[in-house]
Amino acid sequence: MSADKHEFVDGDLLRSIEQSGVGFRVATTVLGLTVLTAWVLFSRQILEGLGVTGLNQPVAWGFYIVNFVFFIGISHAGTLISAILRLSQAEWRRPITRMAEVITVVVLAIGAFHPVLDLGRPERALNIFTAGRLQSPLLWDVSSISAYFMASTVYLYIPMIPDIAILRDRGVRPRWLYSFLAWGWQGTPRQQAVLGRAVNIMMVLVIPIAVSVHTVISYIFAMTLQPGWHSTIFGPYFVVGAIFSGIAALLMVMIVLRRIFRLERYLKQIHFDYLSRLLLIMALLWFYFTFSEYLTAFFGHEPAEMRVFYYKVSGPYAPFFWGMVVCNFLVPVLILAFRRTRTIPGIFVASLTVVVGMWLERLNIVVPSLANPRSGLPTGYYLPSVVEWGMFAGGIATFILGFVLFARFFPLISLWEIQEGRELSVAETAARLETYLPDPPAAAPAEEASP
Amino acid sequence: MSSQPPSRPPGSRRIYLLQVVSVVAIWAFVLGISGWILHLLRLSHQLHDVPSASIGISIVAIPVFLTGASVLTYVFVGLRRGRDAGGEEQR
Numbered sequence: 001m002s003a004d005k006h007e008f009v010d011g012d013l014l015r016s017i018e019q020s021g022v023g024f025r026v027a028t029t030v031l032g033l034t035v036l037t038a039w040v041l042f043s044r045q046i047l048e049g050l051g052v053t054g055l056n057q058p059v060a061w062g063f064y065i066v067n068f069v070f071f072i073g074i075s076h077a078g079t080l081i082s083a084i085l086r087l088s089q090a091e092w093r094r095p096i097t098r099m100a101e102v103i104t105v106v107v108l109a110i111g112a113f114h115p116v117l118d119l120g121r122p123e124r125a126l127n128i129f130t131a132g133r134l135q136s137p138l139l140w141d142v143s144s145i146s147a148y149f150m151a152s153t154v155y156l157y158i159p160m161i162p163d164i165a166i167l168r169d170r171g172v173r174p175r176w177l178y179s180f181l182a183w184g185w186q187g188t189p190r191q192q193a194v195l196g197r198a199v200n201i202m203m204v205l206v207i208p209i210a211v212s213v214h215t216v217i218s219y220i221f222a223m224t225l226q227p228g229w230h231s232t233i234f235g236p237y238f239v240v241g242a243i244f245s246g247i248a249a250l251l252m253v254m255i256v257l258r259r260i261f262r263l264e265r266y267l268k269q270i271h272f273d274y275l276s277r278l279l280l281i282m283a284l285l286w287f288y289f290t291f292s293e294y295l296t297a298f299f300g301h302e303p304a305e306m307r308v309f310y311y312k313v314s315g316p317y318a319p320f321f322w323g324m325v326v327c328n329f330l331v332p333v334l335i336l337a338f339r340r341t342r343t344i345p346g347i348f349v350a351s352l353t354v355v356v357g358m359w360l361e362r363l364n365i366v367v368p369s370l371a372n373p374r375s376g377l378p379t380g381y382y383l384p385s386v387v388e389w390g391m392f393a394g395g396i397a398t399f400i401l402g403f404v405l406f407a408r409f410f411p412l413i414s415l416w417e418i419q420e421g422r423e424l425s426v427a428e429t430a431a432r433l434e435t436y437l438p439d440p441p442a443a444a445p446a447e448e449a450s451p
Numbered sequence: 452m453s454s455q456p457p458s459r460p461p462g463s464r465r466i467y468l469l470q471v472v473s474v475v476a477i478w479a480f481v482l483g484i485s486g487w488i489l490h491l492l493r494l495s496h497q498l499h500d501v502p503s504a505s506i507g508i509s510i511v512a513i514p515v516f517l518t519g520a521s522v523l524t525y526v527f528v529g530l531r532r533g534r535d536a537g538g539e540e541q542r
Contacts, residue, residue, distance in 0.1 A: 134505035194529030
């Protein structure tokens with residue numbers, strides 16, 4: 001974790017910070033305008049109420065809740081994957097972990113805001129501070145997401161300290177920011193021990209929190225008696241889906257950033273190969289859970305359940321349902337199962353379809369159950385309005401903007417972890433060689449050595 | 452002023468104060484959340500709601516927040532104490 005060893009070796013990782021150019025300004029302007037447009041649409045919704053959306057009775061949850069579940073799912077990319085790879089001491093993790101952790105923090109903030117968008121009177125969200133009922137799974141979400149956000153932010157920040165110190169020592173502006181965030185890091189053995197201990201604690205803490213967050217999110221559906229929602233496997237099903245979409249999002253981010261910031265030296269084929277194999281496994285696991293979920297409902301043949309079932313597989317939502325199956329299972333499996341198609345462009349296509357497919361899955365979970373209520377009401381419909389589409393675009397723009405701003409101020413790949421990996425690999429190789437190579441000759445006395 | 456060595460960069464004391472304030476703010480946030488959860492627990496008791504969910508959430512959530520804040524404080528204090536005496540003034 002020494003700060004001063006990387007200055008010239010990995011200087012190209014600091015290019016986006018030290019030499020941000022026209023591209024950065026254009027990107028932030030375009031993204032900023034998109035986010036601003038979303039806020040204008042939101043203010044229109046505040047002034048005119050939820051009537052400007054496609055939400056109605058009985059479909060009272062639409063894009064906002066779909067996107068809430070979707071974004072929180074994507075957030076599993078980071079901290080969970082990073083923590084698992086660190087815990088298992090997977091050496092190839094080093095160039096990946098930082099990006100994964102940034103995804104978590106940015107997307108979690110965006111996702112957590114979506115239930116507020118869904119309120120006709122957003123200021124009433126403050127009522128949870130005075131009159132919230134912890135019996136409601138919605139409040140379980142509030143507390144678990146805030147815990148996850150805090151743990152993820154700490155887990156992102158602590159391993160960044162040595163890198164921030166490098167920026168501080170190189171005199172990168174704003175210098176006060178890096179001095180403030182570096183917390184006096186000098187890379188002394190004692191500081192390294194403290195940081196290592198803290199990272200270890202956080203990586204163990206973060207894994208159960210991450211798993212619990214998406215389990216708890218599934219509870220806002222599973223704890224109701226709505227057909228299509230009341231399922232005991234919703235917890236693990238949501239966790240699997242979240243990790244699945246998270247890995248896909250991480251792969252997309254890696255491929256795009258590799259291209260933009262010319263990170264080919266760091267993000268190599270092997271990183272994509274390993275992660276895409278993980279994506280393939282998750283695709284199979286997702287199919288297994290989906291099949292189990294729908295087979296159980298079909299076999300029971302309970303009338304209310306079957307209304308939702310047929311609404312999805314052969315009714316108005318059939319294109320979305322079968323689109324979900326194609327995007328989440330057929331396309332990724334066909335691409336990733338074969339070495340010939342498991343190339344970086346192939347992985348990008350597979351990841352993109354998985355992200356789209358997982359969004360369709362969230363849509364398939366939220367809307368059809370509400371459109372076919374158990375109470376005997378006529379079947380409802382839901383058509384999202386321009387406002388909802390605009391807010392969705394705003395959410396995606398916020399995600400990209402968050403990443404662009406992060407890349408402007410901090411390295412996207414952990415400098416010290418890369419350096420530590422190099423040092424460890426040299427030490428390990430030397431130790432392995434020593435086990436079978438002949439020992440070096442003992443130092444000869446001076447008089448024997450001289451003629 | 453005279454107690455400060457000449458090598459100290461301008462504003463370093465302000466930065467240090469800002470760092471202390473940020474750690475205090477984190478604790479204020481964590482204690483605020485913990486207080487809020489305890490308030491909801493008391494509320495559920497007053498309203499004769501089923502308290503098990505509230506207790507379960509409190510048992511899980513409060514220690515997580517406290518651990519996060521404790522780890523940050525440990526890092527902050529540990530990094531201050533672990534500095535080289537020679538290079539200390541330049542950070």
